[in-house]
Amino acid sequence: MNKITNSRLSRNKLALILIGIPVLGGAWWAFRPEKLFINEKVNEAAPFTVGSEAQPVYTGKLEGKIHQTSGRATIYKSADGKHYLRLTDFMTANGPDVHVVLVRAEDKALEQEIVKGDLDHVELGSLRGNQGDQNYDLPAAVDLNQYQAVAIYCERFHAIFGVARLEQF
Amino acid sequence: MVRTVKTGLVIAVVATAFSLQARLYAQDNMKQDGMKQDEMKHDKMQDDKMTHESMAKTLFTGKFHGKVHATSGRATVYQEADGKLVLRLTNFKTSNGPDVHVILVATKDAGDDANFLKNNTERVELGKLKGNEGDQNYEIPAGTDLAKFQTVSVYCERFNANFGAAPLEKF
Numbered sequence: 567m568n569k570i571t572n573s574r575l576s577r578n579k580l581a582l583i584l585i586g587i588p589v590l591g592g593a594w595w596a597f598r599p600e601k602l603f604i605n606e607k608v609n610e611a612a613p614f615t616v617g618s619e620a621q622p623v624y625t626g627k628l629e630g631k632i633h634q635t636s637g638r639a640t641i642y643k644s645a646d647g648k649h650y651l652r653l654t655d656f657m658t659a660n661g662p663d664v665h666v667v668l669v670r671a672e673d674k675a676l677e678q679e680i681v682k683g684d685l686d687h688v689e690l691g692s693l694r695g696n697q698g699d700q701n702y703d704l705p706a707a708v709d710l711n712q713y714q715a716v717a718i719y720c721e722r723f724h725a726i727f728g729v730a731r732l733e734q735f
Numbered sequence: 736m737v738r739t740v741k742t743g744l745v746i747a748v749v750a751t752a753f754s755l756q757a758r759l760y761a762q763d764n765m766k767q768d769g770m771k772q773d774e775m776k777h778d779k780m781q782d783d784k785m786t787h788e789s790m791a792k793t794l795f796t797g798k799f800h801g802k803v804h805a806t807s808g809r810a811t812v813y814q815e816a817d818g819k820l821v822l823r824l825t826n827f828k829t830s831n832g833p834d835v836h837v838i839l840v841a842t843k844d845a846g847d848d849a850n851f852l853k854n855n856t857e858r859v860e861l862g863k864l865k866g867n868e869g870d871q872n873y874e875i876p877a878g879t880d881l882a883k884f885q886t887v888s889v890y891c892e893r894f895n896a897n898f899g900a901a902p903l904e905k906f
Contacts, residue, residue, distance in 0.1 A: 595833075596833065596893065598832065601830075601831035601833065602830070602831065604831060605831060605866075605867055605868050606831060606865075606867050606868065607866050607867075607868040607869045608866035608869040608870070608871050609869045610865070610869075610870050610872050611870075612791075612813075612823065612870075612872075619790060622793070625796065625906070638904075638906065640906075654906070655905065733798060733809075734809070734826060735809060735825075
């Protein structure tokens with residue numbers, strides 16, 4: 567009697583092992599849980615020669631505020647370490663005294679169309695054209711960690727034409 | 736006395752004319768679109784034709800977002816000098832998993848839901864994910880219509896789960 571239960575137990579165990587191991591194996595293959603803890607890090611170079619070409623470091627899309635504004639704002643770092651801003655596919659309304667400025671992305675003033683009081687900004691120059699690709703040099707001292715947005719800004723009326731929040735390229 | 740009044744009038748007229756002119760000028764400005772076409776800054780590139788030719792053009796870019804599995808980084812499509820299209824992932828990070836692939840999806844953006852390809856969304860396979868962290872390149876098959884396949888997805892084939900997606904926008 568005792569022997570029979572024992573053998574049945576061991577048969578059950580055997581069956582469990584015979585079924586359990588493949589099931590566990592299958593589950594492991596399917597879910598690969600160890601991958602949760604193992605990272606596969608790669609570091610491929612760009613597929614082309616970088617050379618002395620300027621590299622984009624930040625980019626963002628322009629969004630219209632008081633006037634419809636569209637296009638892309640990208641900050642490039644040239645080989646000599648200088649930064650410049652390039653607007654592409656750019657379009658905004660034309661107007662008087664319009665400037666391209668860097669502003670703080672988290673500045674509450676950017677939520678309004680007309681800024682009350684002063685806007686904390688870094689001047690890049692008068693807007694050269696309300697359409698088309700254009701470049702603006704950045705002052706050497708500018709801290710791009712602080713000023714992470716580009717604004718098209720009418721100084722006379724404190725009107726924000728459009729804003730591009732920059733993100734790491 | 737009359738003289739003073741006359742001078743005053745003349746000054747007033749001149750001042751009005753000036754302000755009117757300024758206003759007219761401003762209106763002119765409003766109507767006319769000043770087109771500007773700056774060339775890309777090339778440094779020495781412009782003289783050096785060989786280097787110039789080996790340059791790649793940036794066509795599209797987008798940021799990854801992912802909720803099911805936190806996914807971050809940037810996807811950028813480059814066109815090499817010989818016309819080949821390459822997808823490059825930079826600052827890339829996702830969770831590791833089994834059977835993960837990089838695909839292009841024919842949608843504007845992909846939701847974060849698992850099983851997102853059930854409604855027969857068209858896709859282009861770019862290859863197995865080379866690593867769940869770091870910069871990596873994937874060739875895009877020649878003839879892929881990037882106007883149609885506008886989203887990059889990091890996709891688990893086995894479970895049809897979207898780890899993360901990056902909607903591509905014109906650079």
